[in-house]
Amino acid sequence: MITIVGLKGIPLIKKGDDLARIIVEAAARQGIVMRDGDTIVVSHKIVSKAEGNVLNLKDVNPSPVSLSLAKTMAEDPRHVEAILREARGVVKIVERHMILETKHGFVCANAGVDRSNMEGSEWVSLLPKDPDRSARTIREGIKKALGCNVAVIVSDTFGRPWRIGQVNVAIGVAGMIPIKDYRGKGDMFQHILRVTMIAIADELASAAELVMNKSDGVPVAVISGYSYPRGEGSARELVRPRERDLFR
Amino acid sequence: MITIVGLKGIPLIKKGDDLARIIVEAAARQGIVMRDGDTIVVSHKIVSKAEGNVLNLKDVNPSPVSLSLAKTMAEDPRHVEAILREARGVVKIVERHMILETKHGFVCANAGVDRSNMEGSEWVSLLPKDPDRSARTIREGIKKALGCNVAVIVSDTFGRPWRIGQVNVAIGVAGMIPIKDYRGKGDMFQHILRVTMIAIADELASAAELVMNKSDGVPVAVISGYSYPRGEGSARELVRPRERDLFR
Numbered sequence: 257m258i259t260i261v262g263l264k265g266i267p268l269i270k271k272g273d274d275l276a277r278i279i280v281e282a283a284a285r286q287g288i289v290m291r292d293g294d295t296i297v298v299s300h301k302i303v304s305k306a307e308g309n310v311l312n313l314k315d316v317n318p319s320p321v322s323l324s325l326a327k328t329m330a331e332d333p334r335h336v337e338a339i340l341r342e343a344r345g346v347v348k349i350v351e352r353h354m355i356l357e358t359k360h361g362f363v364c365a366n367a368g369v370d371r372s373n374m375e376g377s378e379w380v381s382l383l384p385k386d387p388d389r390s391a392r393t394i395r396e397g398i399k400k401a402l403g404c405n406v407a408v409i410v411s412d413t414f415g416r417p418w419r420i421g422q423v424n425v426a427i428g429v430a431g432m433i434p435i436k437d438y439r440g441k442g443d444m445f446q447h448i449l450r451v452t453m454i455a456i457a458d459e460l461a462s463a464a465e466l467v468m469n470k471s472d473g474v475p476v477a478v479i480s481g482y483s484y485p486r487g488e489g490s491a492r493e494l495v496r497p498r499e500r501d502l503f504r
Numbered sequence: 505m506i507t508i509v510g511l512k513g514i515p516l517i518k519k520g521d522d523l524a525r526i527i528v529e530a531a532a533r534q535g536i537v538m539r540d541g542d543t544i545v546v547s548h549k550i551v552s553k554a555e556g557n558v559l560n561l562k563d564v565n566p567s568p569v570s571l572s573l574a575k576t577m578a579e580d581p582r583h584v585e586a587i588l589r590e591a592r593g594v595v596k597i598v599e600r601h602m603i604l605e606t607k608h609g610f611v612c613a614n615a616g617v618d619r620s621n622m623e624g625s626e627w628v629s630l631l632p633k634d635p636d637r638s639a640r641t642i643r644e645g646i647k648k649a650l651g652c653n654v655a656v657i658v659s660d661t662f663g664r665p666w667r668i669g670q671v672n673v674a675i676g677v678a679g680m681i682p683i684k685d686y687r688g689k690g691d692m693f694q695h696i697l698r699v700t701m702i703a704i705a706d707e708l709a710s711a712a713e714l715v716m717n718k719s720d721g722v723p724v725a726v727i728s729g730y731s732y733p734r735g736e737g738s739a740r741e742l743v744r745p746r747e748r749d750l751f752r
Contacts, residue, residue: 258508258714347666348750355750363666372700413700417665417751418595418611420744421683421703423710425667435669452620452661454713455669462671463711465702466506466730482714496668502596502603503665503751 258481261288262467262474268375269475271308276397279476288478290398294406295482297464299475300427301373303390303410304381311338311369313378325349335371338380342367347504358383361495362427364414373473384410387428388490395430407432407484410491411461411468417503424465426457426491433485434458434494455494456484506729509536510715510722516623517723519556524645527724536726538646542654543730545712547723548675549621551638551658552629559586559617561626573597583619586628590615595752606631609743610675612662621721632658635676636738643678655680655732658739659709659716665751672713674705674739681733682706682742703742704732 263282269275275298283290290296304310318326318333322340326333329352336354345357356367360383368383384390391408398406410428415421426434434457464477498504511530517523523546531538538544552558566574566581570588574581577600584602593605604615608631616631632638639656646654658676663669674682682705712725746752 258711260506260508260711350750353750413702416703418744418749419673419703419706419742421701421706421742423703423707453669454661455664455667455671456714458667458669459671459710459713462707463506463508463714465707466704466711494668496666501666502598502601 258463258479260463260467261286261478262469263288263476263478264474266302266473266475269302269305271306271310273306274397275302275306276394276401279394280398280401282476283478290402290404290406290478291480292404292406293480293483294404295409295432295460295479295484296394296398296406297409297411297424297461297468297477297479298391298394299468300368300384300387300410300412301370301381302475303384303387303394303428307384307390309382309384310374311380311382313338313380325354328352329354335369335380338382339366339369342369342382345498357498360387360427361492362412362414364412368412368427383412383427388430388492389428391428391430391491405431405486407486409457409461409464411464413465423458424461424468426455426461426494429457429489429491431486431488432457433487433489434491435489436485457489457491457494460484506711506727508711508715509534509726510717511536511724511726512722514550514721514723517550517553519554519558521554522645523550523554524642524649527642528646528649530724531726538650538652538654538726539728540652540654541728541731542652543657543680543708543727543732544642544646544654545657545659545672545709545716545725545727546639546642547716548616548632548635548658548660549618549629550723551632551635551676555632555638557630557632558622559628559630561586561628573602576600577602583617583628586630587614587617590617590630593746605746608635608675609740610660610662612660616660616675631660631675636678636740637676639676639678639739653679653734655734657705657709657712659712661713671706672709672716674703674709674742677705677737677739679734679736680705681735681737682739683737684733705737705739705742708732
């Protein structure tokens, strides 16, 4: 049996906050005992805030390109500028959509720049600079505080081509291999399976979203009872290299 | 708290089997009490088998196009033929990949035609003809047997552009609205959220995959403790219409 619990009562996060300590304390208040092998899923939003990876739009001067794009998109040109600065490639800019490749290689809307759940209307959050490192820091902090080995996933909410609606995915991992590889394994009848690599870190992030309601401040979930492949994995393993992508 | 349990000991499914009865009995053997508001996720593979929606390749005559494609793909031409017959559109055929639009509108590899977990090397499974209806039938069977209202999701394993690895998604739903719509709702600070529609049926399918190990015969999961929007939804709501798809 797998269980998923959302951590409530996590305070507003400020730059410099120790997320591992805050998570450990919130779990303790709820009577949740974290154990070896648990997975802790953390919304990237609080990671970015703790790391100070946020931007005040009043400090952003839009370029001519941002001004022009902002006009067609009916957007704040400083917001468009903030988005373009976070990108290293354009996958598609059309109508009011900007699907970009982030500096990490993730393909998502607005290069992960987001105004939601930010105090004050002029602030935007950026993705963490190195989400694997952020996950590692939280993992090590929990290990130090409680002595147990958990996996940590930093999550964001991404759209998908072909399908309506967004789902949570993993943008940073620590203490786990994010993909379960069934290639070459037999199925129930010992056929060789068609190429089957399951993106378990993305599935864990999606499962956690079910308790991380967007609007009510549950930025952390604890998943117990799932046995992931342990190891020093990276969310970069989930990024399809541009040259192996059929859709770029 | 959300809990996810995989149902073990489900027998090999044959054409005509009553899946609702089989699920109810398997749950009872494991001491699982299904309750109002639970979500039952069922692998499409056993649905297709129960509905006889399988094909023996020895009954398939490949067309010249299938013969030609099979050569470049080093595939059985009858398998290629079976795949093309299930498609209503081509998204991309390149090297050894066939990304097709199924008759239902889903975009996936091989139009959902699959040889894994099939008895005998000549058999392939197709997607259920009407996966929403399949889900509805199971939902009604469970209601009849136990008197409780569950949601049912029929799932399949799909790849994604841009990201490595496959995840489970919903191809049929009953008793739930598959998308949670936050548009126009405020966040913690009462900003209007950027367009945010969460594909909860896909997230539930992904969560269920974590207990539905590909190779060891756990084709059904019971999810408790998640409050989905009730109603007569359809997995077609998860399909992005071709004309609103940025990537076709």
